[in-house]
Amino acid sequence: MAREGVSGKQLLGYVLAATDTPADGLGERLREQLKASLPDYMVPAHLMVLERMPLTPNGKLDRKALPNPDAEQRLAYVEPRTELEKALAKIWQEVLKIERVGLTDNFFELGGDSILSLQVVARSRALKAQGLSLKLRDLMQKPSIGELVASVQGTAEKASGLLAMNAEVKGVAPLFCLHAGFGTVFDYEPLARRLSGRRQVLAIQSRMLLDPAFNDTSLQEMASEYLAQIRQKQPHGPYHLLGWSLGGTLAMLIAAQLEQAGQQVKFVGLVDSFVPSAAVDAGAVDDWQADLRDFLQVTLPDAAPGLSIDGEETPHNLRALFQRAMSAERGASTYVALGADELAHVFSVARRLKQLSLKLERCAPLAVNPTCWWTLGREAEALELAAQLGQPGMGGEWLDCGHFQIPRDETFLSEAEEMLGQIVESVVMS
Numbered sequence: 001m002a003r004e005g006v007s008g009k010q011l012l013g014y015v016l017a018a019t020d021t022p023a024d025g026l027g028e029r030l031r032e033q034l035k036a037s038l039p040d041y042m043v044p045a046h047l048m049v050l051e052r053m054p055l056t057p058n059g060k061l062d063r064k065a066l067p068n069p070d071a072e073q074r075l076a077y078v079e080p081r082t083e084l085e086k087a088l089a090k091i092w093q094e095v096l097k098i099e100r101v102g103l104t105d106n107f108f109e110l111g112g113d114s115i116l117s118l119q120v121v122a123r124s125r126a127l128k129a130q131g132l133s134l135k136l137r138d139l140m141q142k143p144s145i146g147e148l149v150a151s152v153q154g155t156a157e158k159a160s161g162l163l164a165m166n167a168e169v170k171g172v173a174p175l176f177c178l179h180a181g182f183g184t185v186f187d188y189e190p191l192a193r194r195l196s197g198r199r200q201v202l203a204i205q206s207r208m209l210l211d212p213a214f215n216d217t218s219l220q221e222m223a224s225e226y227l228a229q230i231r232q233k234q235p236h237g238p239y240h241l242l243g244w245s246l247g248g249t250l251a252m253l254i255a256a257q258l259e260q261a262g263q264q265v266k267f268v269g270l271v272d273s274f275v276p277s278a279a280v281d282a283g284a285v286d287d288w289q290a291d292l293r294d295f296l297q298v299t300l301p302d303a304a305p306g307l308s309i310d311g312e313e314t315p316h317n318l319r320a321l322f323q324r325a326m327s328a329e330r331g332a333s334t335y336v337a338l339g340a341d342e343l344a345h346v347f348s349v350a351r352r353l354k355q356l357s358l359k360l361e362r363c364a365p366l367a368v369n370p371t372c373w374w375t376l377g378r379e380a381e382a383l384e385l386a387a388q389l390g391q392p393g394m395g396g397e398w399l400d401c402g403h404f405q406i407p408r409d410e411t412f413l414s415e416a417e418e419m420l421g422q423i424v425e426s427v428v429m430s
Contacts, residue, residue: 001063013044014066016053028198028421046197078103080145084130088145091123103146107139109167114186115334122337135342137210140184161210161229165192165201173266174200175240175420176230178247178254181274181357183209183349187244187407194417199240204229208349216352219360223253230254237264240420244407246357248273252389256364268370269416270396272406275381276360276388286358288313288351295347296325298404299335303328313351318344365390371419372396373412375403 001012017026027047034043054065080089080103089101095116096107107117117139124134134148140163142148163185168174175195177188183206192201204226207214216222230239239258243251248270255265289309296304303325311317322340329336335343366389374382374396386394401409 001066011044012066013047014053015047015049016051017049077105078146082149084127084132085145085149087127087130088124088132088148091120091127092145095119095123101145104144106164106167107143108163108165108189108192112143113189114184117186118334118337136338137342140205141210161205161207161226162233163203163205165189165203166196168200169198172199173234173238173240174202175242175267176251176254177201177203178226178241178243178250179204179206179209180243180245180247181350181353182346183353184346188242190408190413191242191416194413195420198417198421202233206349206353208352209346212345216356219249219253219356222356223250223257226250227254227257238266239263240267241265242267242269242271242416243273244271245403246274246353247271249276249357249360249363252363252366252370255366255368255370259367265366265368267420268366268368269419270370270372270385271412272373272375272378272403273385274357275378275385276357276362277381277384286355291351291354292318292321292347295350299343300325300329300333302333315344315348318347322347362388364388370394373406373409373415374398375406376400 001014013027013030015026015030026049030047031043048067050067054062056062077100080086080101085103092101092107092110093099096110096112098110101110107120112120117136120139121134121136124132127134132148138148138151141161142151143163165177165185165188175191177185177191179185180187185203185205188201188203192203195201206216207222207225208216237258239255241251241255243249251268251270252273255268258265292309293304293307296307307321307325307328309321311321319340322343326336326340326343338346363385369391370389372382372394376398382394382396386392397411397415399406399409399411406412
């Protein structure tokens, strides 16, 4: 059936399980099978498993009595009122390709991702005359139109570093994902999409990325601050943590602190994690120019090869370098939408996080046995990490892909989805 949802019309499906078929997870299993043989627009957005179909007094299907999974969201819809709210809602509707956006709707829960975020930032430049000067970090901190407009008018509450990347699943413990070396969390989007409707993904962003005036002093202190955010949202265990690259190290530090506090850590996922080691890092060279070339290769790849990098690592020089790089970017990279100032800020955050990571000598032992995914060639580091954690048989899955590709690797996503979809416990949230 086609029904009106908070994001426009949706195709809904209703299913009765056969007597010998487990109803648990049946809807999602059917959706995956349908995806293999049908175009996306023909796959129901929701497949609801019912105990019985509602019938009219004469025994026919009562279509009006079929439950609506979107009912609660529809009741919560808040219509944009001011010209600025309406203009921003129109941009979101066009970028997200949906019919309606409310003041309290979460951009990422509506299907927003890193590329679409950059498109919103670029299109929002037309709203400067109305007082909105939108940066990527604003959207990451305040992912609803109401929050963004309130921040312009000076009435916004202090934003949280937690970013909801899909909708809450009541009674199921969320998965907390820790930011990697750039401070951003968009690399967890594919996993959040897979877990939608089964487990909420809450991503923790770098405070330095959100607040340019802030400067972290150590990974241990960062872990303590992030732990406070986690426990404010979920006061008691069991906890589920996951991190890619530097995020894996932060997940281990947080897990150790939780265990020391007597809390249960049920799951720690390490995705090609950074492995601290005083012996390995003793010969590391802090070369900002090499780091900048690596950063440009990811953000402005056309400009990276021919760009002359000279001078000192100062904010003024970095802005000038990024201005030149943006002018040379022939491939129209979506990162151009950020502008030179914000690109320079993201790079500075990445530099600071790298410096802090090189100061960490080792991770503390853990009682929980982490689940690991590694890229090929890191066997020695995997053994080193197992020794640090006191988990000699830790092992892991070896994937034939690059470090920057692993968060989107099909094997990783399928295995993580299966594991986190099966681990279900009732929890009390804040």
